[in-house]
Amino acid sequence: MSNHVVPVVVKSARRMPDPNFGGAETHYMLVPASEFPADIPLDANPREPNVNRPVYRDVSRSLCQLDDSREGTFHLKHRGIAIVASAVSKSRESREDGMDVYELHFPPDSGYGIVDGGHSYEIVRKAVQEGVAPSNEYIRLEVMTGLPAAELITDIAGGRNTSMQVQAKSLLDLKNEFQFLKDALAPDEWADRIAWHEGEEGEIDVVDIIAIMSCFDIAQYPDRSSHPVDAYRRKASMIDRFQNDADRYRRLTPVLRDILHLHDLIASDSERQWQEMGGASGTGGKFGSLEMAESIKPGRPKFEFPFLEGVKSEKRLRRPALYPVLASFRLLLIQSQQGAPYGEYRGAEWRDGFESVKELWAAAGGQLLKVFYEHFDSTGRDLHAAGRSPALWGSIYKELAVIDFERRSTN
Template sequence: MAIRPYRFEVAEARSFKHPYFPNIQKHVFLVKASKLPKDIPEKANLREATGMSRSVYRDVRSSLQGKEALAGTFDLLNLGITIIGEDVKTIDKRIFDVFIDDEYGIANGGHTARLIWECQEDDSIAEGQHVEVRIITGVEGADEHTLRVDIARAQNTGIAVRPESVLELDKAFQGIKDVIAPFSWSKNVAYKESDPQDIDVRELICAMEVMNVIDFPNRGGKYPISAYEKWSTPLKNFGKDFNSHRDNPAERKYAKFEPMLPEILHLYDIIRRDFLRVRGEINGQKGAIPAYIEVAGPKSTGFEFPFGGLDPHDKRLTKGAAYPILGAFRNYVRINAETGLAEWDGGFDHVKNVWSEIAPDLFNETHATVKEIGAAPNVLGKNRNHWAGLYKTVENFHLREQLDRLSAAKGAK
């Protein structure tokens, strides 16, 4: 047993005595994530900090890096870190030494701490990110060890089995697996929370939701914002749809969109990467990179675009900015009356050509929205007026195409 000090530089701190156990004190620190002391013992954490690539922890990493959630909100979105310590000594108003027994230490939040330390190493923590650290001291006496174990056990009861894990067990994702099987990236899809793969099945379901012209009919004034805003909602709808049509899978609503899923994801990759070219052609490379453009960390090899088979790049359009643009192409989705399946009006190659023609207009629409509401991707992804504006831009282009076809058909007569 060894007790060592760990220095905490804090933005805010408060301490108070326990009302029933007078020797026990609770200390709450708000610590800049980039300043969290490294190598704090984790022996008190019953859930080992393994499986760091699990989708739930990828979400935490993305939040810490400010990729989707607003920078500066990490401590509001994360439960933080709980430490069983021995003593806390005040060095200065905002500097404290926390003495920790290497047999205890972090009781909960070990994954959060590991992710923070990893992001410290590659300097990828977004500006303004803090983490809440709770330290419990004064756990002493005859029942000291028992109480410490009880604290650790109680701190690790919060993670429930995620819905996608249940759906995977129920074989609800078989239709998705079948249509993506020919593509090399299909082997990198995680279907349950313990899977180590990088692509979350929820992202695939949300891609179908973006093109869901059944629940969000064209010209209907409704937009699938939940596909970006809350992954749990499309997943819940997918599960309900699966359970309602167990006896007749062909009647499943999402089964109508599964065959076009690879092309939806392909278009998504094109938008995320090609947007950089369009921005460069219109605005040049002047000024700071806006928040809706995501930049790879200094030690990264760049962002991959597996769905589109595109070359890696050190920048890409954030998901919050890309989803409303992708959703605008719902104008080109139709349900084939004969097959009952969703398809592209004019075919997928035509849709890609439409993107090439209309991309500058979609950039200008995005730029105008950014000037009005700010560049935060989380704000862009949730703004109904932005979804509506982009949708109408593509809608007008599509209507002009239809008029041109009618005029050409009349001229041929």
């Protein structure tokens, strides 16, 4: 399948090589707002654009020259839009107005696209569509190419999209919206290990806690027909989901400590599972050499797991593989018929108790990792794309369901 190519009209451009990664470059462009393209992929952006907030309405007014700002200054006040593309090329066609045309290349199903500025892109796109984008306002465009590993896209997108996420979690903590989580984790003193707001120290961020819980959202993902891929693909957007429907997460408080324990168990125990299975081929294979594994750097302390007491390891499973494996265990989560409901939801409980969940991981973990690896290996060896693949999440879920059924049938 050929690349998706987006032509971009550019007033001025410059190119800067990356100081650390050979072949990687960043292209900086000033693009007329009135000619901004409407078909740049949003695959890499961790949040769905929602431009109804007051701050984005102000941005729209500034772009369209409806406030008291000096005309022609939008590009000086706005940080612009950042994109990851596979390549940038300059078109041979020339324009009489002195503008150049560049082409941005995006491989299909690569996860490339806008990593920061999705809301701004929606604002500009809408202004162009309505014919109100001024020709004398410009958008800063930052296009990164030649990145050495596709999984860097997730890190870049996460780092670029912290401002609204940080603001949201801090406000939620200020309003005590996380109190039910703190109460649920209090018996093990796990609440002290979580950073609940901006600037607070912790071993794990509350945004990650919400994303992990989202893997077990049996209200929206009750079976194999759909899967909580956005828990990995758009982690920051889970805070928005929490704000909109906190009861969806409150219903998980009876099993919250189990979920976090399972998260750390899978992350830390995957090496043993992989080695016992003999690797993807059954003939062995070092776990630490796999792309889905993360190893400590020389001289660094071992990985610690906040929800597994005393467990440390030199290797752990990376999130693109960890999340779909973890989410498959929602298979064992059922709606409780006991106790008061959480808004419109009943509480959640394990079908046969949490010990049975750990036993199923012990029996099926190696096979689930093999399913992930074989998909990754046969579809371009792109870890980021594998972690974002609904088909792969579905395959892992179905594999666990088969193993669970076979175990129950023989017992």
